Amino acid sequence: xxxxxxxxxSPRSLLLxxxxxxxxxxxxxxxxxxxxxxxxxxSAADIxxxxxxxxxxxxxxxxxxxxxxxxxxxxxxxGSSALKGAASSSDNAQCSQTVAVxxxxxxxxxxxxxxxxxxxxxxxxxxxxxxxWTPGATGWTQLSTSFKTGASTKSVTIYTHGWYGQxxxxxxxxxxxxxDGGGGTDPTPTPTASTSNPSTPTPTPTPTPTPxxxxxxxxxxxxKHAVTGYWQNFNNGATVQKISDVPSAYxxxxxxxxxxxxxxxxxxxxxxxxxxxxxxxAQFKADIAAKQAAGKSVVISIGGQxxxxxxxxxxxxxxxxxxxxxxxxxxxxxxxxxxxENGLNSTYMSQALKSLASKAGSGFVLTMAPQTIxxxxxxxxxxxxxxxxxDILTVVNMQYYNSGSMLGCDGKVYSQGSVDFxxxxxxxxxxxxxxxxxxxxxxxxxxxxxxxxxxxxxxVNAALDCLAKGTSCGSFKPSKTYPGxxxxxxxxxxxxxxxxxxxxxxxxxxxxxxx
Numbered sequence: 001x002x003x004x005x006x007x008x009x010s011p012r013s014l015l016l017x018x019x020x021x022x023x024x025x026x027x028x029x030x031x032x033x034x035x036x037x038x039x040x041x042x043s044a045a046d047i048x049x050x051x052x053x054x055x056x057x058x059x060x061x062x063x064x065x066x067x068x069x070x071x072x073x074x075x076x077x078x079g080s081s082a083l084k085g086a087a088s089s090s091d092n093a094q095c096s097q098t099v100a101v102x103x104x105x106x107x108x109x110x111x112x113x114x115x116x117x118x119x120x121x122x123x124x125x126x127x128x129x130x131x132x133w134t135p136g137a138t139g140w141t142q143l144s145t146s147f148k149t150g151a152s153t154k155s156v157t158i159y160t161h162g163w164y165g166q167x168x169x170x171x172x173x174x175x176x177x178x179x180d181g182g183g184g185t186d187p188t189p190t191p192t193a194s195t196s197n198p199s200t201p202t203p204t205p206t207p208t209p210t211p212x213x214x215x216x217x218x219x220x221x222x223x224k225h226a227v228t229g230y231w232q233n234f235n236n237g238a239t240v241q242k243i244s245d246v247p248s249a250y251x252x253x254x255x256x257x258x259x260x261x262x263x264x265x266x267x268x269x270x271x272x273x274x275x276x277x278x279x280x281x282a283q284f285k286a287d288i289a290a291k292q293a294a295g296k297s298v299v300i301s302i303g304g305q306x307x308x309x310x311x312x313x314x315x316x317x318x319x320x321x322x323x324x325x326x327x328x329x330x331x332x333x334x335x336x337x338x339x340x341e342n343g344l345n346s347t348y349m350s351q352a353l354k355s356l357a358s359k360a361g362s363g364f365v366l367t368m369a370p371q372t373i374x375x376x377x378x379x380x381x382x383x384x385x386x387x388x389x390x391d392i393l394t395v396v397n398m399q400y401y402n403s404g405s406m407l408g409c410d411g412k413v414y415s416q417g418s419v420d421f422x423x424x425x426x427x428x429x430x431x432x433x434x435x436x437x438x439x440x441x442x443x444x445x446x447x448x449x450x451x452x453x454x455x456x457x458x459x460v461n462a463a464l465d466c467l468a469k470g471t472s473c474g475s476f477k478p479s480k481t482y483p484g485x486x487x488x489x490x491x492x493x494x495x496x497x498x499x500x501x502x503x504x505x506x507x508x509x510x511x512x513x514x515x
Contacts (some may be wrong), residue, residue, distance in 0.1 A: 001230055001256060001301075001339060001369065001399070001491045002199030034352025036100050046177050047185040049099040050105070050158060053174040054079045061097050068093035077112040077140045077172035085169050086294035087162030093169070094161035101149050101156050107178035110144035115162060115169030117289065118143070122176075123157045127199070128359065134440070154181060155345070163332070165286035166293070186283065221295050222365060225514045226251040227236070227507065228397050228440060228489035229496065230301060230369075233257065235275045238448070238494035241289035242279055246493045249503055249508025252367060253291060253393075254301040254337040260309045265352070266323040267302055267309055288332045297365045301329050312345050317352035335365030335394070338385075346384035353385075357392040368396045369442055369489065372403040372416075372425060378432045396429060397440040397489030401453025405469045408476060416453040420474040422463035426485075427478050430467075436484035438481020443488065445496035445503040457506035460488055468514050486512040 004418045008015045051061040056079050058071050068086045076082040085093030101107060103126070111120045113134060120143040121131030132145040149156065157178055162169040229250040232238060246253055258267040271284050288298045302309055302324070311320045324336050336356065338349070366389065374382035375398050386396050400422050405415045408424025409431055415421060424440055429439050443460055444450035466473035488507050489498060496503045 001341075021108055025235050038514065041376060042152055045179060047180050048175045048176050049101060049181055049183060049185060050097060050176045051099070051183070051186050052097075053186060055081045055083050059083075059095075062095050063097070063243055064095040065093065066091045069095045072170070075140070075170055077113060079172075082170050082172035083160070085160070085162050085171070087164065087166055087169060092161045092163055094159050095171075096157050096159035098155050098157050099176055100183030101153060102179040102181050103149055103151050103153050105149050105179045106146060107149070107156075107176050108144065108146045109158065109174075109176045110142055111160060111174040112140045112142050112172045113160065114138070114140055115168060116166040116293070117163035118169040118171065119159075119161050119163075120145065120171075120174075121159055124153070125156050126153030132228075164282070164289045166289060184369040204239050222297055222394055223251055223512070224288050224437070224484070224486075225511045226395065226440070227504065227511050228252040228367060228395065228442075228486045228487070229445075229493040229504070230254045230256045230489075230491050232492050232494045233269075233272050235272075235277070238492065239497035240276055241494055241497060242276070242455075243284060243291060246291070246297075246495070247496075247508070248294070248505050249504040249512075250493060251296055251487075252365065252494070253296060254339075254367065254369075255297045255298060255333070256301045257339070258300050258309075258324070261323070263319050263323075264313075265309070265311045265319035267320065268323065269300060272325075285331055292332070292334070296514075297334040298332070299335045299337045299365050299367060300324065300331070300333045301369075302338050303338065303340040303342075308342055309340060310345075311348045311352050313348060314351065317348040317355065320349075320352040321355035321359065324356055328360060332362060335360065335367070337367040337369060339369040341371055344381055344385060344414070346380070346381045346388060349385050350388035353389045353392065355388075364392060365392050365394050369399055370396065371399050372406050374398075374408060375425070375429055375432075383429075383432065390434065390438070393438050395438050395440045395486045395489075396434060397442040398425070398429065399442045399491075400425060400455075401442075401444055401450040403453065408411060410476065412476075414476070417455055418474060419455075419459050419462045419466065419472070420462070420476045422455070423466045423478065424471060424476040426463070430478075430482055436482035437486050439482070440486045442489045442491055445490040445492060446499040449491050456512075457503050460507050461510040464488065464514060465511060483515045485514065487514070 055071050057070055068091055069515045070084050071081050072084045085095055087093040116136045119131050123129045125147045127150050130145045130147045132143045134141050159170045227250050230251050259267045261268050271281050273279050291298055303387045311317050370382040374380055393406050404417055406425055408414050409427035414424050426439055444454045447454045462472035465471045468483050468485045488511055490503055
């Protein structure tokens with residue numbers, strides 16, 4: 001995808017380049033002492049290393065960003081006090097505490113929360129930092145997760161926060177259960193009659209927390225059939241938009257683009273506030289959160305026509321994963337889009353994406369937008385990458401434009417701009433190992449969106465029907481139907497807006513009505 005004004009397209013390069021280590025714990029048997037007894041004693045030694053965990057002593061021991069934290073007497077989960085975090089459009093009201101821990105140890109963390117998009121997490125663990133969240137809780141809801149400390153880790157920062165523009169949240173009875181790191185413990189608060197169980201006249205004991213998947217910002221639920229649109233973080237003559245301006249027809253919004261840094265493999269993102277008529281970072285974050293609250297996913301796109309991010313060894317793969325995860329945490333992105341049009345290395349890009357997915361957790365959204373040449377054969381590096389990460393891949397929206405004629409899955413040559421070009425090339429991916437739910441049709445939103453290959457929305461809809469239902473086909477007709485086909489993508493929401501949203505108004509409802 002291009003950042004330059006249209007019509008103009010520089011030639012694309014066709015070059016295709018591109019443990020957790022277990023720590024053994026020595027158990028020294030003494031006399032006839034049994035391993036069972038040792039395990040029992042270890043368990044009995046676990047304490048809650050969090051201090052003032054029920055906020056009965058105000059905010060003692062806790063630090064809240066921007067003075068956003070306060071203690072209230074209602075609602076409370078246990079005792080007589082709870083934390084209130086006043087999240088705003090520019091501050092997620094994070095309240096944190098540093099706790100003393102032992103190295104090479106496991107800690108289980110839990111807390112009771114109310115509100116929209118409330119998070120509980122731990123950072124500085126020395127291994128994998130964790131967080132868990134709830135999209136919305138009108139009554140008290142328990143969050144829980146667990147983490148392991150590194151070989152030299154003696155302190156960890158625990159935190160809770162809300163989300164930008166989602167209003168106040170409440171938290172109470174935080175526990176971080178594990179070996180005493182030298183800081184001791186406060187008495188565990190005994191919950192009084194809980195507002196989540198008003199019919200009980202007697203104290204409700206806190207359930208034993210269970211570990212849950214670690215996740216980062218709220219995951220929009222990608223529907224069975226989805227529409228993806230690229231949003232431009234620059235002004236190239238198309239309509240300038242805020243994220244809030246993107247029509248509801250789009251289920252996945254790809255923010256374009258993150259850029260390479262001087263660190264191999266690492267990327268960064270800077271909002272072009274000046275080019276976007278003064279759009280602020282706070283507004284941008286709040287708009288992302290609002291889209292997610294509406295069930296949409298927002299991902300950060302890596303590359304574009306001019307992007308030259310190289311992930312070619314283990315070190316750069318690590319840098320890529322860490323930098324993208326940092327952007328997800330900073331802006332609230334649900335995942336990443338890979339739009340590298342200057343080649344990639346399947347071995348190390350796959351390594352980077354798997355590492356990123358493990359950090360992000362179950363809500364991770366992974367999309368790709370390869371060129372047509374990149375998906376002509378399963379031996380190509382892009383296709384190999386897609387297959388290698390198939391277990392975490394959401395959708396591949398190949399760019400069916402700016403390519404000239406290409407081979408279809410039947411070995412015949414098809415010219416771009418026709419329904420046959422879309423269906424015969426999609427067939428290569430569908431028969432090459434990707435699930436139908438991982439295949440989407442990528443097209444320009446208008447004649448200004450690409451140098452060549454524009455097709456009318458009616459042609460896109462015909463291709464979708466041909467693949468999903470076996471109707472409206474051209475001369476090429478697949479040997480079978482793919483009713484699980486994911487949907488369609490366009491470059492870009494901005495060019496779509498310049499044409500009165502004609503593309504999304506026509507293709508969006510058609511995608512969502514597929515079987």
